[in-house]
Amino acid sequence: MNSESTDLQTLALLAKEEVVIRCDHFRGLYALNKTIEGLERNISGIKPTLPVVLTTFVLLQLFAIAGPYLYNLYPDQVLGAMAFLFVAIGVILALSTISKPNVFTLNATGISLHGPSAEKLPKKSYKWKELKHIIFAENGKPSQTPNQLYFSFGADGVAEVELNTLSRSNLKDILMFIALYGEHVEIQPPEVAASLGIKDRKVINPLDFTEMWQSKLDQRFAPTVFVPLERGQVLQNGSIKILGQVAYGGMSAIYLATHSSLGTVVLKESVITGAPESDTVKKAAELFQREATLLCRINHPRVAKIYDYFVEDERHYLILEHLPGRTLRNFIINNGVVSEAMALKWAVQLTKVLQYLHHMDPPIIHRDITPDNIIVGEDGHLSVIDFGAANIFLGTATGTIVGKASYMPPEQFKGRTTTASDIYALGGVLHFITTGEDPSLDLGLSLSDVHQSIARLPVKAPTKLALLINECLKADLKERMPSADTLLHKLEALRGVKV
Amino acid sequence: MLQELSSKKVVRQYAPEDPAVLRRLAILSIPFIWFLVEAICDPRFGSIDRFARVIANNALLIDLAIFTSVAGLFLFYRYRQRHRLLTILDINDRGISIGRLADRAASSVEYLVSWKEIDSVEENGSWITVNSKLDISFKLTIDNAFRWLSREALIDGLIKYAPQADLRLSDHSAEHNSPLSRYTGLWLENLDSGGRRKKIKGLLAGDTLQEGQYSIIKQLGQGGQGRAYLATTINADVIAREVEYKDDKVVLKEYILPVQNQVEEDQAMRDYFHSEAHILGMLKHCNIVRLCDCFQEDYRGYLVLEYVRGKAIRDLVTTHGPFSELDATPIVQCLSDALSYLQSFDPPLIHGDISPENIMIDKTGKTKVIDFTVAHQFRNERQTTLFGKAGFLAPEQYKGHNLPASEIYALGATIFFMVSGLDPEPLEAVTLHQKGIAVSEEFNRIVAKAMALDLAHRYKAASDMRADLLALSPEFNK
Numbered sequence: 005m006n007s008e009s010t011d012l013q014t015l016a017l018l019a020k021e022e023v024v025i026r027c028d029h030f031r032g033l034y035a036l037n038k039t040i041e042g043l044e045r046n047i048s049g050i051k052p053t054l055p056v057v058l059t060t061f062v063l064l065q066l067f068a069i070a071g072p073y074l075y076n077l078y079p080d081q082v083l084g085a086m087a088f089l090f091v092a093i094g095v096i097l098a099l100s101t102i103s104k105p106n107v108f109t110l111n112a113t114g115i116s117l118h119g120p121s122a123e124k125l126p127k128k129s130y131k132w133k134e135l136k137h138i139i140f141a142e143n144g145k146p147s148q149t150p151n152q153l154y155f156s157f158g159a160d161g162v163a164e165v166e167l168n169t170l171s172r173s174n175l176k177d178i179l180m181f182i183a184l185y186g187e188h189v190e191i192q193p194p195e196v197a198a199s200l201g202i203k204d205r206k207v208i209n210p211l212d213f214t215e216m217w218q219s220k221l222d223q224r225f226a227p228t229v230f231v232p233l234e235r236g237q238v239l240q241n242g243s244i245k246i247l248g249q250v251a252y253g254g255m256s257a258i259y260l261a262t263h264s265s266l267g268t269v270v271l272k273e274s275v276i277t278g279a280p281e282s283d284t285v286k287k288a289a290e291l292f293q294r295e296a297t298l299l300c301r302i303n304h305p306r307v308a309k310i311y312d313y314f315v316e317d318e319r320h321y322l323i324l325e326h327l328p329g330r331t332l333r334n335f336i337i338n339n340g341v342v343s344e345a346m347a348l349k350w351a352v353q354l355t356k357v358l359q360y361l362h363h364m365d366p367p368i369i370h371r372d373i374t375p376d377n378i379i380v381g382e383d384g385h386l387s388v389i390d391f392g393a394a395n396i397f398l399g400t401a402t403g404t405i406v407g408k409a410s411y412m413p414p415e416q417f418k419g420r421t422t423t424a425s426d427i428y429a430l431g432g433v434l435h436f437i438t439t440g441e442d443p444s445l446d447l448g449l450s451l452s453d454v455h456q457s458i459a460r461l462p463v464k465a466p467t468k469l470a471l472l473i474n475e476c477l478k479a480d481l482k483e484r485m486p487s488a489d490t491l492l493h494k495l496e497a498l499r500g501v502k503v
Numbered sequence: 504m505l506q507e508l509s510s511k512k513v514v515r516q517y518a519p520e521d522p523a524v525l526r527r528l529a530i531l532s533i534p535f536i537w538f539l540v541e542a543i544c545d546p547r548f549g550s551i552d553r554f555a556r557v558i559a560n561n562a563l564l565i566d567l568a569i570f571t572s573v574a575g576l577f578l579f580y581r582y583r584q585r586h587r588l589l590t591i592l593d594i595n596d597r598g599i600s601i602g603r604l605a606d607r608a609a610s611s612v613e614y615l616v617s618w619k620e621i622d623s624v625e626e627n628g629s630w631i632t633v634n635s636k637l638d639i640s641f642k643l644t645i646d647n648a649f650r651w652l653s654r655e656a657l658i659d660g661l662i663k664y665a666p667q668a669d670l671r672l673s674d675h676s677a678e679h680n681s682p683l684s685r686y687t688g689l690w691l692e693n694l695d696s697g698g699r700r701k702k703i704k705g706l707l708a709g710d711t712l713q714e715g716q717y718s719i720i721k722q723l724g725q726g727g728q729g730r731a732y733l734a735t736t737i738n739a740d741v742i743a744r745e746v747e748y749k750d751d752k753v754v755l756k757e758y759i760l761p762v763q764n765q766v767e768e769d770q771a772m773r774d775y776f777h778s779e780a781h782i783l784g785m786l787k788h789c790n791i792v793r794l795c796d797c798f799q800e801d802y803r804g805y806l807v808l809e810y811v812r813g814k815a816i817r818d819l820v821t822t823h824g825p826f827s828e829l830d831a832t833p834i835v836q837c838l839s840d841a842l843s844y845l846q847s848f849d850p851p852l853i854h855g856d857i858s859p860e861n862i863m864i865d866k867t868g869k870t871k872v873i874d875f876t877v878a879h880q881f882r883n884e885r886q887t888t889l890f891g892k893a894g895f896l897a898p899e900q901y902k903g904h905n906l907p908a909s910e911i912y913a914l915g916a917t918i919f920f921m922v923s924g925l926d927p928e929p930l931e932a933v934t935l936h937q938k939g940i941a942v943s944e945e946f947n948r949i950v951a952k953a954m955a956l957d958l959a960h961r962y963k964a965a966s967d968m969r970a971d972l973l974a975l976s977p978e979f980n981k
Contacts, residue, residue: 067537079557080557080560083558084561084564087564087565087567087568088568089535089568090535090571091564091568091571091572093571093572094570094571094572094573094574094576095571095575096575097575097576097579098571098574098575098579101578101581101582142605151606152606166606167604167606168603168606171651172649172650230759232759330655335659338659339659339662340663342662342663342666343663343664343666344666345666345667346663349666380658380662383670383673384658384661384662384672410903412901414930417901417930418929418930419893419929442903
């Protein structure tokens with residue numbers, strides 16, 4: 005397989021053309037520390053034998069007698085000398101804090117070093133082939149629990165950096181460049197070379213995130229009926245510029261874009277490629293317009309804002325807030341299910357969002373609450389993204405249902421969506437975060453054979469939360485949790501009991 | 504109670520000074536302290552007055568000494584402090600370990616904050632504070648805190664192990680001027696197609712493909728997955744080999760395939776296209792549209808399909824009204840035959856979108872099943888994405904199971920539409936008779952059995968349904 009070359013290609017793409025690493029070098033501090041250390045070593049090196057004890061005693065006595073005597077004779081001079089000593093110490097201490105940063109510049113040709121670490125090296129820049137070893141060391145010796153990094157240039161000597169002064173991304177950059185251009189470079193000790201352990205053999209794998217991309221790529225991009233916009237294309241007379249494609253397939257696409265006044269935004273595109281004058285297209289466009297106007301009014305900190313909508317070239321666009329983070333599905337897949345206490349906390353957060361939406365006038369139904377449409381933000385809280393408007397719009401235009409089956413209640417299939425449909429979907433999400441499985445719809449039908457292998461409700465542990473989730477997941481509207489208010493009330497009560 | 508606790512709270516911002524450094528400083532200062540103590544306390548030095556007088560004589564020098572030594576000590580202290588800022592070293596199932604690695608100026612320090620004791624985590628400007636219930640807080644600068652471990656790792660840990668922790672972190676989206684963190688940016692660049700597509704718009708009449716082998720006549724229309732064109736081919740013989748008659752017209756079904764720098768050659772990306780081509784390639788049945796060829800050009804995939812001169816059932820029903828039972832029966836028989844053909848494969852093939860739109864009747868009355876876009880081989884696993892038209896989806900499909908029997912439901916629904924002109928209600932068992940459609944008792948029974956919500960009451964296999972349909976009107980089977 006050519007997976008190795010793919011990895012290198014990926015690395016080449018990842019590694020920037022040039023990386024400049026600037027790190028502190030506590031030179032004075034080290035020097036002072038070394039001096040005192042040396043002094044201390046000398047003092048502690050003297051063994052307290054009898055002559056030593058005697059000599060110390062005699063010296064102290066002399067000092068005690070002579071000091072005052074000298075002081076009596078020349079008090080000003082003695083005090084002056086002492087003051088001088090204090091000045092000297094102050095100056096030394098102050099000088100010791102002056103530091104000069106180490107600057108490493110890495111690029112395709114090689115590495116150049118400036119600063120105290122590289123002072124002893126005869127040259128300032130080296131080609132990659134001149135770099136012989138990378139040594140992870142602890143107090144000067146190669147070690148598996150290192151705190152220093154040595155660049156060894158053979159006969160020219162070494163440059164050393166304290167790992168404390170580097171960051172993980174600095175190290176990643178260095179390792180990437182070495183992986184790319186310095187295949188011959190030997191990394192010592194070999195154990196570290198294998199795991200690139202920094203502490204407790206914690207793996208720093210420069211490729212860990214590329215893997216993630218590749219698995220995603222197959223899911224994110226599917227053939228389309230239209231040619232998706234490309235990086236650099238502009239919309240709305242240049243006020244929106246496409247940064248890149250996030251996902252596309254069928255009749256819609258999602259882009260990351262910069263907006264002249266809003267900064268980075270997400271752009272959702274829907275394309276209906278029917279005859280432009282046909283009734284369905286017109287009707288769908290009208291529906292889109294109406295939905296989008298409503299959605300623009302949403303203003304909740306935990307809901308991705310919908311800034312604006314427009315139609316250009318017969319393609320419909322929604323401008324959405326860009327929320328950095330991972331989807332809830334991704335999070336659960338990578339981290340496993342969350343504890344019940346956390347699920348409860350999240351349940352309250354999400355229910356509050358639904359409560360807000362359902363209390364708007366007219367009530368807004370999200371219609372597509374799934375783990376893929378919920379983001380675990382950089383603050384550890386959940387946010388809801390991606391309103392179903394565009395999907396509904398496409399559905400009307402093509403008469404086709406496309407969606408996550410597990411998160412849709414039966415009435416939604418029939419096109420009679422109510423606010424309770426969102427409650428069902430929320431129940432599904434909670435089911436997912438507590439069990440790691442998508443819920444399965446209980447229609448009360450006996451499905452034989454093939455279905456028995458599939459886990460059914462109720463949720464594994466019949467806790468109070470599980471019972472609540474079950475209540476949300478009722479297929480029958482009459483049995484289901486009626487509103488977000490009720491659900492929130494019950495959740496809060498449950499939380500009260502817990503605390 | 505809470506206030507009491509907070510008043511006693513220890514806030515740790517820095518690793519404590521290395522005792523060795525303190526010891527060394529102490530050693531350095533011994534002679535000075537000794538001399539000072541002697542000078543002040545020993546009566547032989549004379550009176551305090553005299554001491555004060557001597558100091559006054561040296562006032563300038565002593566001021567300088569005091570200033571430089573205090574300033575030096577202060578600078579040194581601040582410098583050490585900066586050096587001692589805490590970092591998150593590790594996050595594991597026990598807790599967060601906070602501290603710093605050893606270097607030449609200090610030994611390593613490590614504190615373990617167990618998950619259970621974490622009360623809250625706050626972010627405040629450039630500081631992040633981990634508050635423990637044990638009256639201790641760790642205050643870290645953001646730069647330093649995430650030197651080794653990412654912010655995500657901390658949040659993951661907190662969510663996983665410390666649900667009780669109150670998270671008051673700021674969402675960085677607003678602050679970052681370019682929230683495209685490095686890797687996202689690179690990722691997007693990586694996916695850039697780099698303007699490799701030659702054509703942005705659809706094909707126009709007269710455009711040729713495959714070096715002139717196919718030339719476009721017109722666009723036919725499109726489904727959810729791709730456009731279709733009518734084209735002529737110069738290789739009519741090749742087509743004739745596939746279909747039993749000679750025809751220079753073909754339908755080209757187009758897919759715009761994803762283009763990316765990195766994964767350009769990745770076959771997995773073209774799965775959609777290939778699975779349809781693959782499945783169609785396997786099929787040879789007079790009631791199923793014939794695939795003659797497939798090729799890729801300009802990042803588009805094309806399926807070359809037999810041109811069916813006819814109309815979809817939905818169009819026929821809209822223009823001419825519903826079919827009579829008599830007209831519908833032969834069509835329905837053909838369809839059940841096509842379905843049983845699909846199901847005779849092992850594993851069975853699933854068309855996935857049997858509906859009035861996807862069944863064509865040509866001028867000679869021949870029935871053809873088209874559009875194998877979502878077709879796949881039956882796998883006993885759940886599909887998470889629902890695809891189809893509401894009334895034509897069987898209940899189990901809403902649960903994510905696409906079974907061969909779901910096709911029978913869809914066929915039943917299609918027949919229902921053919922003879923009634925009504926779209927069936929999703930998930931509701933209504934018979935033709937209940938809707939007041941005049942059909943024979945047996946026909947009604949067959950459709951109802953095909954559309955049974957419960958799998959146990961539905962036809963198990965398309966061949967059973969075909970048998971029932973054939974028995975319906977022996978006069979059609981000559």
